[in-house]
Amino acid sequence: MTYFTADVIYSPEGPLQDHYISVDNGVIQQVAPLNTLEPRAFRDMIAFEDALIVPGFVNTHNHSFQSLLKGIADDAAFFDWRDRALYRYGAKLTRDEIYWGALFAFSEMLKNGITTVCDFFYLNDQANENARAVIQAAKDLGIRLTLARTFYDWDGAPKRFQENVDQAVNNTEMLMREFEADQLISVFPAPHSLHGASLAMIQAGKELADSWNAPYHMHIAEGRYEREMIIEKTGLSPIQYLHQQGLLAANLVGIHCVWLDDRDIELMAGSGMGVCYNPSSNMFLGDGVTRISDLIKAGVSISLGTDGGCSNNRASIVEEMRMTSLLQKVTHCDATVISAEDVFKMGTVTGGSHLGRPIGAIAKGYAADLTVIDLDDLSMQPRAFFQKNMVYAMQPSAVQAVIVNGSKVFERGELLGAITEGHIVEKIQTITGNWEAVPSKVALK
């Protein structure tokens, strides 16, 4: 048994003082007052001074390899960005580069207090070796990873994204089985989107998720073009079309869901599906503002994602909490429409439920994933109002330590896993050294 304590522990019941967290086998056993603990247990106590322990932040949407593409097509129109950065470089990355790209993304996340990331992975090459390279990167750093293995069969994208239905189902199930007993890794199916996956592909993804009692994630209604394209093709909005096909369900998490009408929101609430919201990415690509407060009012659960490194370009869930709140306030011209406490839940416990795991809360039975915040950091002053300050004011300098599955993986600026930050920086510079930015005026291929 290991014990953790700090000045404040942020539990679902609120802030607790003079309490400890006991952890065994990576799972929180108890959160209780220090004066109830037997004296010899203090030998196994890890105490953080002038610190606040919060649940580790949960990033429910990312494409890790995209961190390598930061800066390449920034400020470009969506299709320029997609074709000249994402497809061009995504098509040629080697497995080793995919591995280092994942290390780059995940290490930035750890430094920002993220303990779990969902990597929506589609550079599959009709097999699982590339996905295993991403999993290896997570293991080398000690971050918890959910690999959303993509189902993709649109032939307009690079060949390596594409599989047929049987390949997608068999490869994904093989990977799910391989990591079924792994405490830190889980895998579930992720039909890419209505434009990236055929109806048969999406149905197969849902069936596989259902048979494993797992979630499935899918990009939905991200850009205005997507909504218009689906309406033109089917006469229905993306959400209404998915509903008509029986594909809205409680284990579905829709990524983005920017372009929604009232009927869509009603159907989403009725189905029990969740939304993974990526406000920085939606702003970066000029997509729009998801109707978060309307979704919340209707009863739809919201988690937060950073999305890929070349459409954000920061890897921080605190940043996404802040953006979520500010965007709703300015859209509604009403500062009371959403609170720091609301968005904090999105970035922690709701994230866990969208990944189908007991993570994101400091409570018995939850994974021992903890982020330790330095209450003496300048950005956390005045100290008494930490619940607001950790969402609106906190800088990464305040992240003092990160614990995943009961083990410290980051402390005082240092990654404690198998790979150092210096090594990652050196490799990224080698890999991207002769890459060129997208010229701003080049015809599409």
Ligand SMILES: [Zn+2]
């Ligand atoms: Zn995405």
